[in-house]
Amino acid sequence: MTVELLKERLEAILGAENVLTEYEDLVCYSFDATMNVDAYIPLAVVLPETTEQIAEIVKIAAEEKIPLFPRGAGTNLSGGTVPVGGGIVISMCRMNKIIEIDEDNLTATVQAGVVIEDLINEAKKHGLLYAPDPGTVHCATMGGSIAECAGGLRGVKYGVTRDYVMGVEVVSADGDVSRFGGKTVKNVTGYSMTQLFVASEGTLGIITEATVRLIPLPESRRSMMAVFMDLESAGKAISAIIRSHIIPATLEIMDNATIRCVEETTGAGLPVDAEAVLLIEVDGFEGEVVRDAERIVDICKEFGAERTERADTDTERDSLWAARRAALPSLIKRASSTILEDATVPRSAVSEMLRAVSAISEKYGIPIGTFGHAGDGNLHPTILADFSRDGESEKVEAAIKDIFAAALSLGGTLSGEHGIGVAKINYMKDEFGDSGLRLMRKIKKALDPDNILNPGKLIPFDGGDVI
Amino acid sequence: MKIDEKILKEIETCVRCGYCQAYCPTYQATRHEGYNARGRMQLAKAVMNGDDISDLFRTRINQCLLCGSCSEHCPPGVHIPEIAERLRCALNEKYGLTAVGERMRKNITESGNVNGDEQKNRLLWLANLSEKYNVKINAKAEYLYLPGCVSSLYPSSYAVVQSFVGLLCISGTDFTVLGENELCCGYPLFIGGMESEAKSVARENVKCVKELGIDKIVTTCPSCYYMWKHHYPELLGEETGLKVIHGVELLAELCENGKLHPRELNETVTYHDPCDLGRKSGIFESPRKILTSIPGITFKEMRKNRVDAVCCGGGGNLESNDPVLSGKVSALRISQAAETGATTIVSCCQQCRRTLQSGARTTRTRIKVADITELLFKLCEE
Ligand SMILES: Cc1cc2nc3c(=O)[nH]c(=O)nc-3n(C[C@H](O)[C@H](O)[C@H](O)COP(=O)(O)OP(=O)(O)OC[C@H]3O[C@@H](n4cnc5c(N)ncnc54)[C@H](O)[C@@H]3O)c2cc1C
Ligand code: SF4
Ligand code: SF4
Numbered sequence: 001m002t003v004e005l006l007k008e009r010l011e012a013i014l015g016a017e018n019v020l021t022e023y024e025d026l027v028c029y030s031f032d033a034t035m036n037v038d039a040y041i042p043l044a045v046v047l048p049e050t051t052e053q054i055a056e057i058v059k060i061a062a063e064e065k066i067p068l069f070p071r072g073a074g075t076n077l078s079g080g081t082v083p084v085g086g087g088i089v090i091s092m093c094r095m096n097k098i099i100e101i102d103e104d105n106l107t108a109t110v111q112a113g114v115v116i117e118d119l120i121n122e123a124k125k126h127g128l129l130y131a132p133d134p135g136t137v138h139c140a141t142m143g144g145s146i147a148e149c150a151g152g153l154r155g156v157k158y159g160v161t162r163d164y165v166m167g168v169e170v171v172s173a174d175g176d177v178s179r180f181g182g183k184t185v186k187n188v189t190g191y192s193m194t195q196l197f198v199a200s201e202g203t204l205g206i207i208t209e210a211t212v213r214l215i216p217l218p219e220s221r222r223s224m225m226a227v228f229m230d231l232e233s234a235g236k237a238i239s240a241i242i243r244s245h246i247i248p249a250t251l252e253i254m255d256n257a258t259i260r261c262v263e264e265t266t267g268a269g270l271p272v273d274a275e276a277v278l279l280i281e282v283d284g285f286e287g288e289v290v291r292d293a294e295r296i297v298d299i300c301k302e303f304g305a306e307r308t309e310r311a312d313t314d315t316e317r318d319s320l321w322a323a324r325r326a327a328l329p330s331l332i333k334r335a336s337s338t339i340l341e342d343a344t345v346p347r348s349a350v351s352e353m354l355r356a357v358s359a360i361s362e363k364y365g366i367p368i369g370t371f372g373h374a375g376d377g378n379l380h381p382t383i384l385a386d387f388s389r390d391g392e393s394e395k396v397e398a399a400i401k402d403i404f405a406a407a408l409s410l411g412g413t414l415s416g417e418h419g420i421g422v423a424k425i426n427y428m429k430d431e432f433g434d435s436g437l438r439l440m441r442k443i444k445k446a447l448d449p450d451n452i453l454n455p456g457k458l459i460p461f462d463g464g465d466v467i
Numbered sequence: 468m469k470i471d472e473k474i475l476k477e478i479e480t481c482v483r484c485g486y487c488q489a490y491c492p493t494y495q496a497t498r499h500e501g502y503n504a505r506g507r508m509q510l511a512k513a514v515m516n517g518d519d520i521s522d523l524f525r526t527r528i529n530q531c532l533l534c535g536s537c538s539e540h541c542p543p544g545v546h547i548p549e550i551a552e553r554l555r556c557a558l559n560e561k562y563g564l565t566a567v568g569e570r571m572r573k574n575i576t577e578s579g580n581v582n583g584d585e586q587k588n589r590l591l592w593l594a595n596l597s598e599k600y601n602v603k604i605n606a607k608a609e610y611l612y613l614p615g616c617v618s619s620l621y622p623s624s625y626a627v628v629q630s631f632v633g634l635l636c637i638s639g640t641d642f643t644v645l646g647e648n649e650l651c652c653g654y655p656l657f658i659g660g661m662e663s664e665a666k667s668v669a670r671e672n673v674k675c676v677k678e679l680g681i682d683k684i685v686t687t688c689p690s691c692y693y694m695w696k697h698h699y700p701e702l703l704g705e706e707t708g709l710k711v712i713h714g715v716e717l718l719a720e721l722c723e724n725g726k727l728h729p730r731e732l733n734e735t736v737t738y739h740d741p742c743d744l745g746r747k748s749g750i751f752e753s754p755r756k757i758l759t760s761i762p763g764i765t766f767k768e769m770r771k772n773r774v775d776a777v778c779c780g781g782g783g784n785l786e787s788n789d790p791v792l793s794g795k796v797s798a799l800r801i802s803q804a805a806e807t808g809a810t811t812i813v814s815c816c817q818q819c820r821r822t823l824q825s826g827a828r829t830t831r832t833r834i835k836v837a838d839i840t841e842l843l844f845k846l847c848e849e
Contacts (some may be wrong), residue, residue, distance in 0.1 A: 021503075024523040027513045028499075029507035033483045039509075064780065074500070093498040112497075113488070138489040329542030332482055337834040 001064050003043060009246035010046055010088075013056045018094075020045040029071065029089045030082070035339050035395070037422055042069065045089040048150040051169060051177055054090065057257040058206065059175035061088060067455050070202040072113065072144025075136040077340050077459050078421030079147065080201050083457045090206065092143050098122050099209070105183045106280060108167060108210045112143030116150075119212075128214040131158035132236025134417070135328060143207045145229040150353070151417035156375030157249045157283075160417065162198045164212045170197055170205035173339075173448040201419050202454035204447045220251065221283035222293040223311040223320050226300035227274045231255070233304035233352020234276035240299050241280075242347060246292045250281040255354060257361075258327050258369040268323040274306065276354075278374065279324050294406035327371040328382070335367070335384030339396060340390075343407035344416030356406040357381045364395045368435075378416035404430065419457045428460055470557045473660035474550055475515065479509040480543045486539040487547075493530055496795035500528055504537035504547045511554060514628040520558070525565070528554045529535050530789050532782035532796070533658055534742040539774050551783070556662025567787045568659050575651045576664055576803045581616040582657045586647040592618075592625035592810045608643035609716075610635075611681045613695075615688030616651050618817045627817045630844035631714055632833030637847055638726035640717070642685070648675060654694040656700075661783055668701045673699065674702040687714040687840060689744035696748070713744060715839055719753035722760055722843075731763035736842075737809035739769070739800065739823065740776035741816035754815050754839055756842050761846060767807040777803065779814070779821035804834055812843055 003021065010019045020026065021044050030039035048054050049300070061068050067087030074081050083089050095113035102108070103126055110119055116130070117138045122129045129367075133152035134140060140150065146168070151160040167181030181187055181194035197207055228234040234253065241248065254262065254270075254277045263270045270277065276302065297308045311317040314327040332338050345353045354370055359381070361368040372379040381403055385396050404414055404427050414424050414431055430439060437460065444451075444459050451461075487504035488494050494503035501510070507527055514524050533548040543546070564572060574583035592614075593602060612635065614628040633643050654670030672695075676684065686692050696711040721727045736758060744750050751773045759766050771777050780786070782797030801823060804812040812827075812834055814820055824836045 020499075022521075022523055024510055024514070024521060024527060025501045026499045027510050028503075030513075031483055033485055035482065039513075056566045072482075073488055091498075091500070096498070117489075139485050140489075331589075332484075333544065334508065338482065383728060418773050440776075 009340040018047040032074040034079040042083035042089045072141030077418040078423040080421035132161045148419045153250045156249045167211035169209035172205045200457045218283035220286040223281040223317045224308045226278045226305040228276045237303040249283045251278040253374035254371040261330040265311045337385040339383040341381045344378040344417035345410045345412035349410040360402045474553045483751045490536040492796045532778045534778035534782045559660040587678040589619040603643040604646045606643045610642040613686040615691045624817045627838045630840035638721045652691040652694045654690045689741040733763045735809045737807045739814040742846040779819040779822040781818040798823040801826040
């Protein structure tokens with residue numbers, strides 16, 4: 001089918017203003033937030049407003065075997081929305097209605113293009129919380145965060161997106177619309193199809209609507225900071241906190257390179273000679289929160305914290321977390337290119353992983369700042385690269401490889417929350433071996449026999465094995 | 468296309484994080500990446516090295532409000548408004564002016580004002596101003612008041628000048644206006660990518676004020692304010708030696724010093740920060756001080772206020788470049804104002820007042836739109 005004809009057919013479904021085929025518009029959908037993945041110009045971009053429109057678009061694509069690339073806010077860090085090889089980008093951003101907040105069942109039903117923070121704000125009006133809060137909470141979409149299974153700062157206690165998705169409406173590769181799951185707390189009817197679409201990165205179906213769990217807003221919270229002069233002690237303190245059966249809402253770490261960077265750009269008053277800073281927040285009922293905060297401070301001191309600080313007022317709390325939120329922006333400002341990794345290890349191995357990363361940084365002579373969600377073992381080693389230097393890409397590539405190998409050898413995983421996309425696809429075999437990959441390929445093939453849904457992402461197909 | 472290295476480098480600093488989607492009003496109003504800061508930067512990067520640049524690229528760059536909301540929250544701090552201004556300049560140099568740009572150039576450089584009106588019409592607002600208010604024209608005074616083109620030439624905006632003049636008189640402030648000698652400040656030229664024309668207007672304006680021997684300028688237009696205060700020294704390569712303030716700063720001072728005594732107002736009011744006055748110039752507190760000091764008033768902030776305020780839709784010459792898009796942005800801002808439950812939205816800018824009024828009309832929102840001068844004058848007039 002010619003582009004003109006394709007355009008005509010898409011326009012018949014969506015109206016001319018919702019089908020983009022001009023080069024200038026296509027450029028704007030050729031990339032996502034991933035630094036080391038090249039942009040690719042799609043054939044067309046569509047901006048649908050209803051599930052029915054998407055079903056119609058998928059039918060055309062299925063008939064003509066045109067690849068489809070679902071896209072939310074395009075903030076993923078694994079090349080998941082780059083339309084590699086060309087095809088139609090389906091932007092979900094105009095499907096942004098919050099359909100319902102159900103206070104009796106503690107659920108929310110949203111269209112896939114709803115921005116996470118909009119849901120959080122709406123839920124708050126009802127005294128409820130939607131807990132997953134990735135760094136991009138103010139712009140990323142519910143659909144994108146479900147398709148990536150996004151995590152966030154509150155992961156330690158509240159889990160990740162997977163733990164909140166109760167039901168989905170999806171358009172499958174043949175254009176059929178199905179609903180799985182719903183508002184019931186219990187549901188064992190059929191396969192766990194809802195969960196299959198979580199973290200599927202747009203390769204199994206297009207999520208058009210979702211029903212998610214809400215929880216009561218915690219009554220009270222306390223934040224604190226602990227400064228450590230060596231990584232070892234920080235690691236031990238993390239394990240001790242978890243072992244003492246206190247589950248903080250948030251337990252974050254910043255290493256020395258990150259601390260220095262944040263201090264340089266914000267002047268927030270962080271200790272630049274510290275090897276690690278832990279930022280911790282507990283929440284719940286007032287009495288419990290006060291007790292837990294005291295115990296955490298005691299544990300940190302016991303394990304050699306140089307000093308601890310408690311944020312008692314909202315302003316103190318805000319400035320403490322502003323420093324953590326400044327981590328990534330500060331690292332970004334420092335280098336011409338930043339590659340944000342996502343290797344994740346069991347929480348007991350956090351200090352080992354941190355040590356491994358600094359060794360890798362030294363080995364290749366590339367600065368790497370590490371910060372992240374220490375409480376759930378999800379670290380973000382951030383490579384500060386300068387690709388204008390000779391041999392830099394090879395070095396970066398080798399460093400990434402070493403980081404993944406270190407994570408896997410510690411019993412960890414390639415990605416805790418940023419997904420595989422194209423960026424990490426070649427490492428999938430290291431984690432799953434042939435048999436694991438074969439099984440996943442069978443699932444993909446069963447749901448998308450012509451490989452039109454986000455092809456080239458997540459599941460590697462060997463040369464002859466492309467479906 | 469000729470564009471300096473520095474700007475090219477700056478474009479490259481966009482890391483495509485997508486944060487700006489939450490802050491860019493033209494994106495919020497369309498949910499189309501081509502209308503987002505990130506889309507604009509990536510598009511610029513893609514087309515910059517090519518020889519042929521299409522009209523659509525130009526349109527996208529001209530649709531930017533230059534509001535700076537994106538830069539404020541951008542992790543690497545990309546200066547998007549400056550980049551867009553430079554790109555507009557480079558596009559003009561290479562392809563000549565757009566029809567809208569040409570009309571603007573002609574109006575300002577030939578007629579002396581943005582509408583292409585006769586300069587003598589700049590004082591029509593005097594005609595129905597009460598006689599008790601005495602306005603000196605082209606005379607020696609403590610302050611030179613520059614109302615700017617829109618307030619002096621659009622009858623629907625006369626209220627701004629009339630109210631401000633009224634308040635100056637009531638408070639006994641010594642001021643003069645230039646009348647037909649007032650020239651456009653050149654801001655529309657500057658942001659329209661006509662830097663050299665803007666420079667000559669700047670030179671002429673400063674000369675005119677110096678000749679009059681006045682060194683304090685007050686204006687009710689945030690764009691004139693920003694242009695005189697921020698861009699003039701930059702364009703002319705030296706300080707102007709003039710003290711430039713915005714009307715709302717003077718009014719706050721007059722209220723505080725007991726020179727103005729607003730009567731009670733039992734209403735819920737919200738405040739819209741104009742981009743050039745708030746985010747770009749850091750004047751946030753004066754208008755809030757005035758509003759909260761009015762007896763009886765209930766003041767409600769919008770969800771997005773101060774540095775986070777969403778543009779009214781009138782920035783960056785958008786009302787001329789793309790009135791439909793401008794309307795969508797003002798509808799967005801009006802809906803945020805309506806959320807507060809306020810019955811009046813106050814601003815400190817004749818352009819915000821115009822765009823917000825039209826936003827309220829098209830969305831059929833029951834909210835009054837007023838400039839702070841208007842509101843205060845009604846409450847102070849004897
Ligand atoms: C600065 C920065 C900080 C970040 N911080 C975090 C963090 O703390 N935690 C975290 O988990 N992530 C983080 N991320 C990654 C990213 O923001 C999240 O994964 C986010 O949830 C992606 O949402 P999106 O709407 O941008 O999705 P997109 O990037 O548009 O898409 C992501 C994937 O989902 C697919 N997809 C999108 N919508 C649909 C749909 N409706 N149906 C089916 N498939 C779909 C796409 O094809 C793609 O594979 C960060 C990214 C950046 C740039
Ligand atoms: S916030 Fe800044 S760096 Fe991020 S995408 Fe927008 S312009 Fe680029
Ligand atoms: S200046 Fe305003 S309109 Fe322009 S890109 Fe930035 S936020 Fe968007």
